Amino acid sequence: xxxxxxxxxxxxxxxxxARVSIPYNGKLRFTERTVLRLATLLVAERExxxxxxxxxxxxxxxxxxxxxxxxxxxxxxxxxxADNEISSSVGYxxxxxxxxxxxxxxxxxxxxxx
Numbered sequence: 001x002x003x004x005x006x007x008x009x010x011x012x013x014x015x016x017x018a019r020v021s022i023p024y025n026g027k028l029r030f031t032e033r034t035v036l037r038l039a040t041l042l043v044a045e046r047e048x049x050x051x052x053x054x055x056x057x058x059x060x061x062x063x064x065x066x067x068x069x070x071x072x073x074x075x076x077x078x079x080x081x082a083d084n085e086i087s088s089s090v091g092y093x094x095x096x097x098x099x100x101x102x103x104x105x106x107x108x109x110x111x112x113x114x
């Protein structure tokens with residue numbers, strides 16, 4: 001894909017009590033436009049909720065990447081949280097917020113033609 005965007009997630013290994021992070025380059029398997037669309041929807045949702053700037057652990061772009069990685073690759077939430085250095089409760093909240101924002105864009109089934 002010519003429009004793919006490189007991301008820099010981290011792989012976390014547990015060896016006893018210590019945790020080792022190994023950075024690696026990965027390709028996002030969707031266009032930048034897809035990520036931008038979801039990030040834009042997330043910005044609108046944050047504005048709707050009255051979220052102050054700088055109070056979120058992730059930017060709308062990073063949150064969009066998190067949500068899309070979960071949909072596309074089925075990455076475990078635990079791993080998404082580790083990659084983004086956020087707690088699992090924040091990760092689940094961000095994931096559910098992203099899913100809700102996408103669901104609100106779905107057409108109304110009551111208006112569908114048979």
